Amino acid sequence: MTMHQPTLRPAYPAPLPRKLVSLLVPVFNEQEAVSAFLTEIDRVFAPLHATYDYEVIFVNDGSRDATEFVIRSRMTDNPHIHLINLSRNFGKEAALSAAIDHAQGDVCIPIDVDLQDPPEVIPEMLDLWSKGAQIVNARRANRTQDTWIKRKTAQGFYRVFNALADHSIPQDVGDFRLLDRQVIDVLRDMNERVRFNKALFSWVGFETEEVTFDRPERQAGTSAWTYWKLWNFALDGIFSSSTVPLRIWTYAGGTLALMAFLYAAVLFFRTLVVGIDVPGYASTMITILMFGGLNLFAIGIVGEYIARIYSEVRERPLYVLRSIHNPGGQN
Ligand code: UDP
Ligand code: MG
Numbered sequence: 001m002t003m004h005q006p007t008l009r010p011a012y013p014a015p016l017p018r019k020l021v022s023l024l025v026p027v028f029n030e031q032e033a034v035s036a037f038l039t040e041i042d043r044v045f046a047p048l049h050a051t052y053d054y055e056v057i058f059v060n061d062g063s064r065d066a067t068e069f070v071i072r073s074r075m076t077d078n079p080h081i082h083l084i085n086l087s088r089n090f091g092k093e094a095a096l097s098a099a100i101d102h103a104q105g106d107v108c109i110p111i112d113v114d115l116q117d118p119p120e121v122i123p124e125m126l127d128l129w130s131k132g133a134q135i136v137n138a139r140r141a142n143r144t145q146d147t148w149i150k151r152k153t154a155q156g157f158y159r160v161f162n163a164l165a166d167h168s169i170p171q172d173v174g175d176f177r178l179l180d181r182q183v184i185d186v187l188r189d190m191n192e193r194v195r196f197n198k199a200l201f202s203w204v205g206f207e208t209e210e211v212t213f214d215r216p217e218r219q220a221g222t223s224a225w226t227y228w229k230l231w232n233f234a235l236d237g238i239f240s241s242s243t244v245p246l247r248i249w250t251y252a253g254g255t256l257a258l259m260a261f262l263y264a265a266v267l268f269f270r271t272l273v274v275g276i277d278v279p280g281y282a283s284t285m286i287t288i289l290m291f292g293g294l295n296l297f298a299i300g301i302v303g304e305y306i307a308r309i310y311s312e313v314r315e316r317p318l319y320v321l322r323s324i325h326n327p328g329g330q331n
Contacts, residue, residue, distance in 0.1 A: 016051075018051060019051065019105075019107065020107075022103035022104060022105030023054060023055070024057050024096060024099035024111065025057060025112070026092050026113075028067075028089060028095070029065045030113050030221050031067045031069075031070050033221045034067065034074065040115060044119040044120060047123075054080055055104065056081050057102060058081065058113075059098045060084065061091070061094075061095040062086055063089075071083050082327060083325040083326060084099070086321065087321065088320070092175075093196065094318050094319040095319065096110055097318050107181065108179045108184050109122065109176070112176065114220065115219040116216060117176035117215075125177075125178040133209035134179075134208070135204075135206050135208040136211060137177045137208060137211075138173065138174070138210075140215045143172065154172075157237075158172075167203050169198050173198070175198060179201065186204045193318060194240040195240075196237040196241060239304045245304075246301065249298045252298075253298070256291070
């Protein structure tokens with residue numbers, strides 16, 4: 001006798017596996033900011049619990065204060081935290097690369113620990129991601145929080161960068177953005193040493209959406225950036241993303257040489273016709289100084305590129321690991 005076998009159907013549809021969100025957080029001397037950041041992240045992710053799980057990847061970029069201690073003491077009761085210690089301060093770009101290399105998430109979000117990249121826009125970013133966007137940029141709605149000089153220099157930077165770079169970057173979008181796993185995998189394969197992440201994030205392409213936010217003041221601690229560091233960072237950005245400053249000398253030099261030949265011809269024939277014209281101190285000096293200055297400037301530009309080529313060919317690692325804590329969820 002055959003028994004009728006009822007089809008086994010669960011009372012509820014099986015829950016879909018939750019997507020993992022990796023928050024990539026470089027930290028340098030941030031002992032005051034870490035706890036508030038974790039509390040805020042917890043608050044933002046609580047309502048998303050059914051659909052999203054998260055991991056916080058702290059990259060301790062050679063902090064000299066109690067940052068590591070604070071993070072490790074929070075790790076005892078918070079399984080979301082991972083800590084990567086670098087062997088010294090490598091700078092934010094390298095620290096972010098370390099986080100990118102170690103993230104496990106379906107989606108990654110580089111974010112500052114000082115709450116200047118407000119975590120409350122994360123749900124909006126994830127929403128756009130679930131609708132198909134592979135990159136979601138977070139753009140600052142305004143720069144009214146910044147000083148006049150910071151605003152003007154930032155504006156100048158974007159203008160110069162976009163005029164010279166082979167591929168433009170969106171204005172007022174920092175590192176805070178959502179990156180799909182497919183994008184992360186491309187970024188991991190880009191092994192250049194001089195890294196200006198903002199430009200790399202834009203270079204890869206993919207379906208890009210945007211959210212806007214108001215950038216608050218730093219919540220705790222102090223910014224590690226000085227104008228000198230920002231200047232060098234800007235130079236790295238420009239010279240690692242362009243070839244125009246290098247190639248322009250073909251045209252500038254060509255035009256000047258042509259003019260110089262024409263003028264030389266004029267002088268030659270004038271001397272033949274009118275005779276020797278001794279006065280000319282001013283014009284001689286101006287020519288020497290102008291061409292001398294231009295030559296040095298052009299050599300300097302070439303030097304900027306050569307210095308960066310030099311760091312590329314040495315192929316040193318981008319960062320050095322000291323230790324990793326909690327990979328895979330166990331201490
Ligand atoms: N940061 C870092 N290494 C550095 C400098 C900064 O990892 O050498 C981190 C810092 O801890 C913070 C983020 O990069 O999480 C942004 O730094 P900061 O707030 O000083 O920059 P600002 O907001 O002034 O641009
Ligand atoms: Mg900040």
